[in-house]
Amino acid sequence: MRRAIDLGRRGADSGHGGPFGAVIVKQGQIVGEGWNQVIASNDPTAHGEIEAIRDACRRTGSFDLEGCDLYTSGEPCSMCLSAIYWARIERVFYGFSIQAAAEAGFDDRFIFEQLDLPREKREIPATQVLGDEAAAVLRAFAADPDRVRY
Numbered sequence: 001m002r003r004a005i006d007l008g009r010r011g012a013d014s015g016h017g018g019p020f021g022a023v024i025v026k027q028g029q030i031v032g033e034g035w036n037q038v039i040a041s042n043d044p045t046a047h048g049e050i051e052a053i054r055d056a057c058r059r060t061g062s063f064d065l066e067g068c069d070l071y072t073s074g075e076p077c078s079m080c081l082s083a084i085y086w087a088r089i090e091r092v093f094y095g096f097s098i099q100a101a102a103e104a105g106f107d108d109r110f111i112f113e114q115l116d117l118p119r120e121k122r123e124i125p126a127t128q129v130l131g132d133e134a135a136a137v138l139r140a141f142a143a144d145p146d147r148v149r150y
Contacts, residue, residue, distance in 0.1 A: 003033065
């Protein structure tokens with residue numbers, strides 16, 4: 001956890017982004033780490049946890065981080081939490097809370113609230129277009145016995 005906090009401090013002090021650092025550990029060894037680089041990369045998805053997941057996947061040569069734990073300086077936002085589930089990380093340990101982050105100006109409550117709403121009531125409209133054509137590609141992919149399952 002101290003390494004995650006240090007990465008967050010280093011990223012914030014260098015102007016890369018907010019004070020969010022993350023470390024991924026497997027069997028007692030660090031297999032990935034990252035810090036918030038939203039400002040440095042002009043990428044709103046470059047959160048510390050996402051950067052750590054990307055690093056761990058590169059290092060391990062796998063998109064599956066089963067058996068790994070994630071240590072992060074702050075409680076994960078909804079995007080990072082989703083990525084944690086997609087990566088199959090087993091446990092998350094965090095420093096400061098979502099509430100503390102909100103008090104510092106990183107207010108994710110709006111996104112969590114939007115996700116709880118039905119699609120048609122969300123702030124950003126989502127409209128299905130060419131659903132049948134897109135579904136045909138999906139069905140072909142699903143029918144491929146040689147596809148990599150993830």
